[in-house]
Amino acid sequence: MQSTPPRFATRLNSFASKPDAYWPAGHGKPTPLQMAERAATAEGLTDVDLNYPDHLGPDARATGQAIRDLGLSVNGLAMRYYSNPAFKIGAFTNPDPAVRREAIDLTKRGIDAAREAGSNLMTIWLGQDGFDYAFQADYAAVWAQEVEGIREVAAHDPECLISIEYKPNEPRSYSLMPDCATTLLALKEVGMPNTGVTLDFAHVLYADEQPAFAAALIARHSRLLGVHLNDGYAKRDDGLMVGAVHSVQTIELLREVKRSGFDGPIYFDTFPDLTGLDPVRECEANIATVGRMLRVVERLDADNRLSAAIALQDAVSTQTIVRDVMFGP
Secondary structure, three states, X not given: OOOOOOOEEEEHHHHHOOHHHOOOOOOOOOOHHHHHHHHOOOXXXXXXXXXXXXXXXXXXXXHHHHHHHOOOEEEEEEEOOOOOHHHHHOOOOOOOHHHHHHHHHHHHHHHHHHHHHOOOEEEEOOOOOEEOOOOOOOHHHHHHHHHHHHHHHHHHOOOOEEEEEOOOOOOOOEEOOOOHHHHHHHHHHHOXXXXXXXXXXXXXXXXXXXXXXXXXXXXXXXXXXXXXXXXOOOOOOOOEOOOOOOHHHHHHHHHHHHHHOOOOOEEEOOOHHHOOOOHHXXXXXXXXXXXXXXXXXXHHHOOHHHHHHHHOOOHHHHHHHHHHHHHOO
16 A cells, blocks of 8 residues: 555445435335445545446446546456356356356446446456366366466456456355465466555454465465455354454455555455445444555564564564554554
């Protein structure tokens, strides 16, 4: 992250939560632009991410301009493979070549829509690409299909960044892109310069990974194109508010992200809609939390003792330093 004020993005669907607090009773399901209008009331929010094709409508350029008219930017688009029920058993790895082609072509249209909406980032979460049973998949074949599918969509527009968001499972029992190392291996095979990785904090936790270590590996072997912050108990994608469970690990991640030179917005992939929280207050709480955490990172980086203690792998000293910066000596 650079020295300019941090940017913050959010999951647009969050702002359908607790609708009666914003819209008149009986308003009905809000449209994407109505959700964006509500999101724009969150103090400190600068960007939104839109799902494709769910949120774009027939005129992506007009949608992007409408978002900007609200005082927000379109950070990027996120692909969703729900338009065809056949995608349930695979998008880029579907056993039907016609369905695979449909998924790839849909992604290319999404990339075009991202550019028209004023963004150059497409995040791809291939949750449907995986398997549920032993003897269900030809592993070598589906791996080759996945790599070739990513390569083809990345080649569609070399100026658009293609970021792979990994997750251990859900909806499939086992995802082809379940963790950091596997995703980096795939991108090495893809071999396209406009590809990278989106790191989702809750996904990393229940992949049994340390978030800052994953970020360091991504910076070494690819590039970090997206940071999705949230929290959880490492058993599923809980989507809790930032720092609610793993505050220290979040701060360590933010420090590593800063060291890597990441300069995009911090994106909140949290789920206030699951329990009916006020999404504006929840978003503002996330922004306030990350703002304070970034100030902790600045103080840690200004303390030469921390780097020295880390170099010695002196856990007692590092924990003491972090504790003193967070809570006072």
